[in-house]
Amino acid sequence: MKGWGGGRADPSRAHDWTGRAPVRAAHATLPLWLAWQGRTIRVRNPAGDAHVTTAATHHATRAARRRALGRERAARWRERHAAEIEAMRAAAATAEADAAALREASGVDAAMAFALVERHAALRAGAQHRDVGLPLVDVLAAARAKLRANGMEPDAARDAVNRRLAHHAASVTPDSCALPNRE
Secondary structure, eight states: OBOTTSSBOOTTSOOOTTOOOOOOOHHHHHHHHHHHHHSEEEEEOTTSOEEEEEHHHHHHHHHHHHHHHHHHHHHHHHHHTHHHHHHHHHHHHHHHHHHHHHHHHHOOOHHHHHHHHHHHHHHHHHHOOOOTTHHHHHHHHHHHHHHHHTTOOHHHHHHHHHHHHHHHOTTSOHHHHSOOOOO
16 A cells, blocks of 8 residues: 555555554654655756755745845736826826816715725725726716706706816827716
């Protein structure tokens, strides 16, 4: 029978009738594991040269190399997406100005608009949402509702809010100005 390690069961130790080695407590196996990590192995470095090292050193070196490769990959991703990230930051910066313009235009109270923009900024930071117009959707819906509550027709309210948005949001990208009608 084979032992747990895949090799032959050690005949010098006590085995049960299955031929498998008995389960040991963690404190009993720790010295064995340390000895196993300290064994010398023959490995090849990235250049292809063979050398002898301990298993622990080899694994630590590989882990450090993986971390370095991960850092390089992240840096390459940031370089590749720098323009996109900058556009998202600019959109986030203009979102508050747009919300202020909407508050001024339609009477949406400042606390609500501020809370909506803050909530979306946190959401986007967590989920990496790409839609730069999203912070304004709820603010626009609230502005339309406020105008309708004051007696304006729904189409006229939508046009008034969109006209004010287009006037004050020149720096927002074109897609974000095409906001969905949530009525």
